[in-house]
Amino acid sequence: MIVGVPKEIKNHEYRVGLTPAAVQEFTNNGHAVLVQVNAGTSIGFTDDLYLAAGATMIETPEEIFATADMIVKVKEPQPNECKMLREGQTLYTYLHLAPDPVQTQLLVESGATCIAYETVTDNRGTLPLLAPMSEVAGRMSIQAGAHYLEKANGGSGTLLGGVPGVAPGKVLIIGGGVVGLNAAKMAMGLGADVTILDRSLNRLRELDDIFEGRLTTVFSTSDAIDYYSSRADLVVGAVLVPGAAAPKLLTREHIKNMKPGSVLVDVAIDQGGCFETSKATTHQDPVYIIDDVVHYCVANMPGGVARTSTMALNNATLPFGLALANKGPKQAMLDDPHLLNGLNVHKGIVTYKAVVDALGDSLGLTYQNAAEALAL
Ligand SMILES: NC(=O)C1=CN([C@@H]2O[C@H](COP(=O)(O)OP(=O)(O)OC[C@H]3O[C@@H](n4cnc5c(N)ncnc54)[C@H](O)[C@@H]3O)[C@@H](O)[C@H]2O)C=CC1
Ligand SMILES: CC(=O)C(=O)O
Numbered sequence: 581m582i583v584g585v586p587k588e589i590k591n592h593e594y595r596v597g598l599t600p601a602a603v604q605e606f607t608n609n610g611h612a613v614l615v616q617v618n619a620g621t622s623i624g625f626t627d628d629l630y631l632a633a634g635a636t637m638i639e640t641p642e643e644i645f646a647t648a649d650m651i652v653k654v655k656e657p658q659p660n661e662c663k664m665l666r667e668g669q670t671l672y673t674y675l676h677l678a679p680d681p682v683q684t685q686l687l688v689e690s691g692a693t694c695i696a697y698e699t700v701t702d703n704r705g706t707l708p709l710l711a712p713m714s715e716v717a718g719r720m721s722i723q724a725g726a727h728y729l730e731k732a733n734g735g736s737g738t739l740l741g742g743v744p745g746v747a748p749g750k751v752l753i754i755g756g757g758v759v760g761l762n763a764a765k766m767a768m769g770l771g772a773d774v775t776i777l778d779r780s781l782n783r784l785r786e787l788d789d790i791f792e793g794r795l796t797t798v799f800s801t802s803d804a805i806d807y808y809s810s811r812a813d814l815v816v817g818a819v820l821v822p823g824a825a826a827p828k829l830l831t832r833e834h835i836k837n838m839k840p841g842s843v844l845v846d847v848a849i850d851q852g853g854c855f856e857t858s859k860a861t862t863h864q865d866p867v868y869i870i871d872d873v874v875h876y877c878v879a880n881m882p883g884g885v886a887r888t889s890t891m892a893l894n895n896a897t898l899p900f901g902l903a904l905a906n907k908g909p910k911q912a913m914l915d916d917p918h919l920l921n922g923l924n925v926h927k928g929i930v931t932y933k934a935v936v937d938a939l940g941d942s943l944g945l946t947y948q949n950a951a952e953a954l955a956l
């Protein structure tokens with residue numbers, strides 16, 4: 581098949597869908613790969629490296645979208661990219677549709693087969709194509725939080741690790757999955773006082789074991805959020821209900837009761853955010869302040885460390901990408917229920933239940949099971 585890799589166009593998004601090493605795997609399997617000129621140059625993946633891996637370099641995204649059977653990207657397609665997709669073409673990338681009616685409508689209209697990295701599953705019940713970026717974003721959340729706690733950056737002037745004789749800063753992490761675990765590792769490494777909330781008791785047990793009791797685990801209730809957020813210097817939003825819009829767990833009232841100069845990092849913003857006052861921001865303009873609380877809500881945090889993130893993402897996406905190319909998308913999904921779980925839209929039908937639950941009424945969508953839709 582012909583695989584196309586356009587340059588990412590979201591604000592300060594320097595990741596790229598395929599590394600040169602991944603391109604080599606596709607060409608070794610007999611596929612043609614079209615890569616947009618300069619798609620990876622800024623992170624050291626030069627056009628020469630792609631050429632050496634067997635890619636053909638293409639000047640414009642229009643030509644790539646017009647020619648490729650499968651488009652491999654990182655971020656959700658922007659409106660002008662959605663309009664270039666067509667029936668019979670496969671899109672393999674992050675989508676995050678539940679909080680995004682505009683993109684959902686455009687993908688439905690395109691007729692394309694749209695596979696969302698973030699809803700592909702595995703045998704362990706986790707999300708293997710989301711996990712690497714959650715590892716990155718979880719680690720970055722503490723770096724970002726520490727930065728904005730500095731006085732000159734709008735924060736209270738608190739050092740997360742404290743110093744001998746001065747207590748460390750308090751970090752509250754809401755959601756103890758992959759983002760939460762990685763945020764905790766970084767915060768503990770800095771010497772902060774860390775509390776994690778989760779709805780899963782089993783997950784809280786695992787976290788207690790991993791950190792040998794050195795952090796506080798608390799079952800997530802609104803009462804617990806009330807208590808711990810009012811004392812926190814930094815709150816990281818890290819909940820996920822797969823494919824669905826994030827629940828708004830930290831309300832405007834909670835935020836009013838927080839200490840002035842405290843910082844919120846809403847990593848869950850790509851699913852709409854889990855704080856009532858969150859709205860998506862960019863790497864160029866990452867923060868805003870409401871009720872004296874700094875809000876950091878960058879929806880593509882891993883784009884900030886694009887070289888590490890591109891390699892981490894490709895490690896996870898490559899096996900499924902090769903299956904899609906080698907078997908053809910339909911057979912690859914029918915053979916692998918975990919990949920089939922990634923299918924969100926096919927021939928104008930939304931095949932992911934949580935997306936229809938979030939947007940079905942407003943967009944007039946009806947749900948159809950992914951395997952049935954593929955048979956059409
Ligand atoms: N902004 C960005 O650049 C990035 C955002 N993300 C997002 O971060 C979010 C978290 O992702 P992961 O950690 O990989 O998910 P995960 O599935 O590993 O963990 C989510 C955790 O939230 C918990 N949870 C669900 N409802 C809860 C509630 N009401 N209260 C407390 N905990 C609750 C679950 O039990 C689970 O442990 C997702 O929305 C993901 O898309 C991930 C990477 C980059
Ligand atoms: C997961 C996601 O949205 C990102 O890595 O940008």
Ligand SMILES: [Mg+2]
Pocket residue numbers: 835836837838839840871872873
């Ligand atoms: Mg206040």
